[in-house]
Amino acid sequence: MARRAVHAEITAVAESLFREQGYDATTVDDIAERAGISQRTFFRYARTKEDLVLGEYDRQGEHMVDVLRSRPAEESPWTSLRHAFEVVVAPRREQANRARAKLLHSIVESSPALRAAYLDRMELIQRRLVDVLTDRAPDTESRVVTRALVGAAFAALHAVMEACDPDGEGPDTFAADLDHVLARLEPTGTQR
């Protein structure tokens, strides 16, 4: 049976349970039972309970790394990063995706442990982005500065994601908000 399908089924079941009774109140046994599998099988398809929620962010991260790699080396890091962030911005143009993103975010915020794990994923993604940037243009900037630059850009992204939390039905201000904060934060001498 398609490994993928089983994983998707487990994730779907888990998500509905998380929505119904909360992340912490939902045990792995609950999920396994409703999915009709044993706990042991659950762990064969899902690395951890956290992964069910954070997998999405991992995929986005991978995608961001890909986008960043495809950007021209002459481009300023700040601009390249903004393009990489399009991975997060673009889906939000559709209401359904926005709702889903907010649901995920609220689940993440509901549990300190989950939030911590989330932040760790972000950290790992940032490190990979730093690698891409330093590889593509060595010597232009010290690794420390690049590290800080990526961190700053993520801080902007993070801030905007957090702010748009209140379940707005209005149009998508995400891109505009991000651009605003990013512009406000843009380091003085980014352009190489």
Add this chain to the structure above:
Amino acid sequence: MARRAVHAEITAVAESLFREQGYDATTVDDIAERAGISQRTFFRYARTKEDLVLGEYDRQGEHMVDVLRSRPAEESPWTSLRHAFEVVVAPRREQANRARAKLLHSIVESSPALRAAYLDRMELIQRRLVDVLTDRAPDTESRVVTRALVGAAFAALHAVMEACDPDGEGPDTFAADLDHVLARLEPTGTQR
């Protein structure tokens, strides 16, 4: 018996064990045994195993909040934050403290779960700093921007902390490095 003393003893015992055999390989039972107490008593004095390592960072965070609060409201956030960071910078001027900071950092980096918990603490501290900044000068800047600003400053601090990891015996370049990165990252229009 002094609650403080017991906690300090446990922390000391734990730290030596972490150094000897690593954080993950050290169980709470190990620590309790060497401290001559039961596991139950361990948890009466330490909230979690993670806390033993991260307590130090919490204290620094509290301290940073205090410093930021004592700064004049007219000062630019960026400058105020740099002053708050002095809480981290100042102790590093002494070799012993630097060594200890590096030890802690290496322990944190050794365990993904610990690192995640660490990042979560940083997140919470940042939120408190944002509160201080928005309280002291409302209307000057949207909360989102302030959030991003604080995140960017922390990114700089974090980057520098990470970079100075290799056990250098040389003089303290931390403050200089931080100033350099902070200057490089300083947003264009910080000065209100």
Add this chain to the structure above:
DNA sequence: GCCACGCGTGACAGTGACTGTCAAAGATGC
């Protein structure tokens, strides 16, 4: 000197995430 009270402690049991092991069941190739 004795008793009552309260606090600190340890023993015990339980939960929840996760892992290793193993044997039975199922699918697959020939």
Add this chain to the structure above:
DNA sequence: GCATCTTTGACAGTCACTGTCACGCGTGGC
């Protein structure tokens, strides 16, 4: 139809952490 490889579930174990409870210890009143 048989051998083989994979998938699965049952079971037991580890580790962090929590609730409960009774025992011991010191302090205060009388």
